[in-house]
Amino acid sequence: MGSWHCKIDIHRTFVLQPTRPHTVFGVGALAGIDDILDKLRQGGCDAVLVVTDPLAYKASGAWDTVRPALDRHMPWEHYDGVRSNPTYANCDAAATTGRAMAAKAVLAIGGGSAIDTAKTAAVLLAHPGKKAVDFYEKHAPITAALPIIAINTTHGTGSECNAYAVAQTDGADKPVIHSPHLYPTWVIEDPALTVTLPARQAVATAIDALSHALEAATAATASPYTICLAKEAVCLITAWLPTALRQPGNLAARYWLMYASAIAGIGFDLGMLHIAHALEHVMSTLNADVAHGDGLGLLLPAVLAEIYPAAPEVLAEVLRPIAPELKGLPGEADRAVAGLRQWFACIGQPSGMSAYFTGADVPALTRMVMKSCLSKTLLPLAPIRVDTAVVERIFQQAL
Known part of the structure; x- marks a missing residue:
């Protein structure tokens, strides 16, 4: 049997260790949300935008821990309109909610749809006057994003680990944006949040x-x-x-x-x-x-x-x-x-x-x-x- 090792181009360089989120992994990891919010507050964050779909954030049990923690640390507003295969409209609406309360960070609870919407909202909040379409279709440069906290509730997305986000216009296209600014700052991977899937x-x-x-x-x-x-x-x-x-x-x-x-x-x-x-x-x-x-x-x-x-x-x-x-x-x-x-x-x-x-x-x-x-x-x-x-x-x- 031939080995795949022989087919690797040893002259092509690759990134072995990129910029990554600080990820807390394991059963019980959700308890770390207090520490994360405390670090945010100490860094000057005084308002958080929470981004979720209408169901998973509660069904997973995450909300039972996250909401009291938010209440203890700082003001927050909640956008819960994310749908499966999120649209530009979802991203813009989330950003509008965050803009109205001058959010300084974005916290996502859910799978890829919620995390991608939160990533896009974090970019929009750092670029006043821009819409999602400007980044997804007009290739506006992404020069910043608010800090992103991703609480993953599935075992499939990968979005919590990467620098990509996806959104779409129904029936037209489903582009991707990519930037180091799209890496979450903190990630919580608590397997207990997936048992209700x-x-x-x-x-x-x-x-x-x-x-x-x-x-x-x-x-x-x-x-x-x-x-x-x-x-x-x-x-x-x-x-x-x-x-x-x-x-x-x-x-x-x-x-x-x-x-x-x-x-x-x-x-x-x-x-x-x-x-x-x-x-x-x-x-x-x-x-x-x-x-x-x-x-x-x-x-x-x-x-x-x-x-x-x-x-x-x-x-x-x-x-x-x-x-x-x-x-x-x-x-x-x-x-x-x-x-x-x-x-x-x-x-x-x-x-x-x-x-x-x-x-x-x-x-x-x-x-x-x-x-x-x-x-x-x-x-x-x-x-x-x-x-x-x-x-x-x-x-x-x-x-």
Whole structure:
């Protein structure tokens, strides 16, 4: 078996240790919110904008601890209008709430949607007069952001670990912004906050982390670090997700799933993403009912079929917990896909896009992918050349 080590370009430099948030990780980590708010207050912060969706911040149990802590330390206002696949309007509305009370920091409670909205609001509050569209579509430079505190309530987003944020206009595009200013200042990763995730969301968020790992390990920007992070993340996800589904309150399972998500998020912060995320962003732009992780799960088998022959050594090692018989040979793509599909069936991940799209939608989906500004960034990072025919074939196979 050939080793992926032999294919690493040792003359291409990469960032091994980037700027990162100060992350408190483990069961009980939420108790650290008092220390964080105290440090903020000592640094001159006298008002906090809280950003959440309408449900998760309470359902997770986080609010029972965070609200009393806020009341003890400083004034705060709450924007709870974040929706799944947040829009520019969500970001602008959150910033308007923060501007009205002269917020000096932004605190997010939730998954990727809440954290991305909070990141964007933190940027908007540091750039008076700007709207979300100025950064997402007009490429206004991000020169500052308010301090961001991210309290993660899922095991899939990765947003708490990286310098990216996503928002969209329904039916048009779902761009990404990137800046070192988008790294949260503090992150709380408390696995106890994930025990109330419904099974469908537990699966979707875990698949989001799985996709982060697979893409970061096979992108043109991959490194030994991102590959090793991906191997560990996939190993942990496959080992612990079934336990979390059978025993939702199992804190060990939630701990390792949240850890897997975090290291996969670090991996894609360094190694980037490619085909699956480029295509899923278009799916959820056209149909906001498509949860991000669910959309990725619908696409991944078809994406794997395309990329496996180009990166068999890496994918055989990363996918070993799912398909242990893989030897790292280009002709094994069908075997790899079959193993992934079988594992998806075991965890209850749907196998086709028919709940959201039909074959008649494929031409529009394909056109949007090829026009998307995100695709123009991500698709060149894929381990294969991605053209219209490849994108259309993936969508057709995913049906």
